[in-house]
Amino acid sequence: MNKVIPTPMKPWQPSALDKLEDLLLIVAAFGVAGASVKFTGLNGKLGFFFSLFFALLILNFGFHYLKRGTAAAKDSLLQVLTVMAIVITCIPIVSIVGTVVSKGYKGLHWGILTKDMALASVNDPIANGGLLHALVGTILMVGGALIISFPIGVLTALYLTEIRGPLARPIKFLVQAMSGVPSIVAGLFILSSLIYPVTKELSGLMGSLALTILMIPTIARTSEEMLHLIPNELREAGVALGGTQWRTVAGVVLPAAKSGLVTAIILGIARIIGETAPLLLVSGGGDALNVNPTQGAMGSLPYYIWKSFLTGGTPEAFARAWGGMLVLLSFIFILFGLARYLSGRKVG
C-alpha cells in the first residue's frame, strides 16, 4: 500500500498565470498611455501619467469584470488607486533626494568643514569659505535645546506613564497641541518674552530656547511611547523587591528604556535640525565662527542655506546652498538610520 502524501496547496495565492495576467495588464496600460501621448493631443509627462492612470483603471476594471464580475472589478479599482497613491507619495521623495544629491555635490569641497564665511561672500568661487560656522552654530544650538528639552520631555513622559495623575489626559492633549505650534510662533515668543524685554540682543542661546519649544513635544511623545513598551512586570518586580517608586523608575524603568530614550533624543534632533523660521528671527545668523552662544549672532545650517539662496543669484551661491542642503539631509539620514537601528532592537 503506497501512502499518498498530499502536497500543501495554497489555492488563495495568485498562480503564475494570474501574475502573468497582471503584468500583461500593466504592460498594456503603458502601451495605451504611450500610444495616446503619441497620437492624441495629450503630451508631456502629465499627459502620459493621466492616460496611464485611466488605462490602468479601465483595463483592470474590464479584465476583472469579464473574469469574475462586478464586485471583483470594483475591488481591482481600489487596488489600482492605492498603488497609484503610494507611487505618487514616493515620487516627491525620490525627486527631492535626487535633486539634493545631484545639485549638492558641486557645492562640496575639502575646506568646507574648516573655513567659515567671514572673508567670503556667497557669490565667491566654491573653494572660498565653508560652512564651519554654520555647523558649529547648529551643533551648539541643537545641543543647547537638547539639554533643556530632554529632562522636561522625559519628566512629561514619566508623568503620563508612571504617575498617571488626574491631569494626564489634558497634559497629553497639551503636548499634542504644542507639537502643532507653528515654528514662527516659537520665534515670536522668544522675541517677545526674552529678547525685547531682557537681553536686547540676538544670540545662539535664544535660538536654542526657540528650538526647545519645538523639541519638547517630540521628545515627550516618543519617550512616552517607549516607556509604554516597558513591560509592567518589570515595575512590579521593582516594587516587590521593596523599591520605592522613585527607585523603581530610576533603577529599573529608565535603564530598561535607555535605547528608547536615545531614539527619542535622535528624533527630537531630526525634528529641529532643519528648522529655519525661528532661527531667522532670533539667532542673528552670523557669517563668522562664533562659539559663544550667549553673545553675538550665531550662524546655522538652515540660515546658511537660506542666505545662499536668497542673497546670491549666481551659480556658485546656488551650488553652495544645495551643498549645505546635502550636508543637512545627510545629518537627517544618519540620525534617522540610528533611530531605526536603536528602536528595532529589543527593549530591555
Added chain:
Amino acid sequence: MSIVAPVKVIPEAREITTKPRLSDQVFRIIVTIGGMASLVILGLIALFLSIKGGHILLEEKFGFITGSAWEVITDESGTISQSKFGIGAMLIGTTLSAVIAILVGVPISVLSALYLTFYANGRVKTFLISVIDLMAAFPSLLFGFWGFFVFMSSAEYWAKLINKYFGFIPIFDVPTPIFERSPFIAGLVLAIMIIPIVTSISREIFDQTPLDRVQAAYALGATKLAMINAVVIPYGRGGIVGGAMLGLGRAMGETVAVYTVLNVVYQVNWQVLFGAGGNVASLILLKFGEAGPYEVDALMAAGLILFLLTLMVNAIADVLINRFGGKGK
C-alpha cells in the same frame, strides 16, 4: 571548635502605611512639575504674545481679522502718524493654501495608508513605512526650495491646463496670465509636506481595526473593497478626519516653504492659480525684516491669532482622534 549560636535579632515591626516615602513625594512633585511644562509654555506663549500684541488688537478691534490693509505711514520726524493693520487677506491666503493641501493630500494619504495596511506585506511594507517616516522628518526648507526649483515648472504647466479648461469657474480664472508662485502651487507643496504625516496617522488607525471584524467580513465573502467599506472606513473615520485636521494645522502654520514657493503680496486673492497671495506665517517673516517697533507689535498680534488658530485646529483633531478614532459603530 564550638559553634556560636546566632543571636536572634527580631526587627521591630515596621509601621505599615500607605503614605509614600519622602523620596517618593519629592519624586512625584518633581515629575508633576516637569509634566506641567507644556501647560506653562503654552500659557506663556499666549501671555507674552498678548502683552506685546494685545494693544494692536484692542485698537483695530475686529478689523484686525477682517481688514485687509497693512500700512504704516510715518511723517518726517519718523513718528507714526497713521497705521492700519488687518490680516484678513493673509487669513484668506492661509485658508486657501491649507484647503488645497488638504483636498489634494488627504485622499492620497488615506489611499497610501490603505495600501500599506492591507495590500503591502513583508519587506516592501517595512521599507515604504520607513521611507514615509523619513519624509516626515524632512525640513520645510527642503520642501520649499525643491518646490521652487524643481516642482514649480511642472505645477505651472498643470495650472495653465486647469486655467485653459476650467477657466470659466471664477476661482480658476486669472486677471493676468501669471501662473508662477501661485497659492495653487504652494498648496501642492504643502500637500506633499502633509502626506507623510496624514499617512502615518491613518495607517496607525487602520492597524487598530479589530481583526475579528476584518475576518468576519472576509468569511462572509467580501472582497477587499467591500471589507474596507464595511469595516475599516466606519471604524477609522474619526481618526482619518483627525489626522487631516493635524495636517491642516501644520499646513496653516508653515512659514518657510510658503515663503519660498509663494509670491507673497499683500492683497486679497481668491484666484488660486494667480501668482500672488501669502499666509500669516510668511507675512510675519516678510514684514519682520523692515518692521519698526510698532509694526513688530502688530506682527506679534498676527502671531497670536495664528497660534490660537492652530491650537483650535489641534484641539478639534485631538477630540476626533481620541473620541471617535478607533471606535466602530
